[in-house]
Amino acid sequence: MSTTGEIPTHTSATSPSNQPTKRDRRPRYHVQQVRESLTKRVVKCLCGTLLTLLLVVGILGFILWLSLRPHRPRFHSTNFLFPALAQDNGFDNAQITFNVTIRNPNQNMGVYYYSMEGEVYYREQRIGATPLSLPSSFPYYQESKSTIWIPGQLSVPTTLVVNDLRWTELMEDRATGTVWFRLELTSRIRFKISMWESKPHRMHATCHVAVGQDGLILPVSKGKRYTLYFS
Template sequence: MGKVKPHHDWILRRCCGSIAACILTLAVLVGFIVLVIYLAIHPSKPSFYLQDVQLRSIDLSDPAISLNLQVTIASRNPNERVGVYYKTLHVFTTYREEPITVPVELPAIYQGHKDVSVWSPVMSGDQVPVGQYVADAMKQDISAGYVLLHVKIDGRVKWKVGSWVSGGYHLFVTCPALLANAGGNVGGAFAMSAAAGGGVNSTVSLKFAQAADCTVDV
């Protein structure tokens, strides 16, 4: 009778091992199928375009910058069989690689095949501290008649194929926004108030030069 229990334990271990092996094999098979489908479809990253910028004000007070602007950004899903979930997107503006607005969260959306989505967030920064060289560079750019800002988006995306949804992927978008001197009196798309020499404010008129393609990293 003493030999029955060890034999029973051996059978139990064999059964558990077989079940675990079957589960592992099934998981590997499912993962392989998903990988094959993903590689066969090969989703392309979405395209982003900066369509418009409406700058309401910029104030320079050494060494800080205050500004308020609204941008219009469009995104297009180029895929025919893959949808895109945009998750936790934040947009902000930089000048000379320094953030000059507070990040604004964009609404999370699902973008179907070949669909186009548009966001028009308002961004602002109040007395944002910057390096002295950044403030000096902006004054020089304004005097030269142009200012190059960059509108950036940082977030995550997921791919959707049928009912299958992928894990999250990091998305980073950079859009150049060139503002050029409109000439004449104030009243263009951009009205900027910048501290001039001697602490006297001077107002200049700048306009968004043209719509721009954005670089996209996924």
């Protein structure tokens, strides 16, 4: 019992007025949602921009690579003559002459040729070799989108080696109507664009040429494109 006569009352530790209501929490929740949504949009925008830049840089790099990538020179056989084949006793004065064209297909890139040699093979045995001359002294620079003409000649006894056995084999093939030779050109080349030059490459151009009984190149081989590889 209270001595003062007052009726005791029960008080709570926290007043209901101090507790957040649903109305108080709702605006805070919306603010938080807006912030998270805005952050996601900014991140998505940055990622999209970055991916777009990477795509543009990749496309530009690919286009630049295509424009600067060197294309190999194109060799074509225009003529190949072995007149001695038409004679049974043409061994002593055997001579081979050939002509080749070289096309530089590059748009803005030139090619330096530092040397060039031609070799003739019969039944995969070399029967002759000779240095080749270009339109001017070495190193010769071929402009872009240009074509040059290269002559070659091998003769007995200087550059063409045909012994009795080889001549007999030639006559046997002549009897069939077609004699096959392989002409190979080798050169050391370098590509150049503006002030940039590539490292030297050892180039090999090879072509199988068919000759008839008269020693003239057959139509199947005239204008034939050479196979090109580097070593």
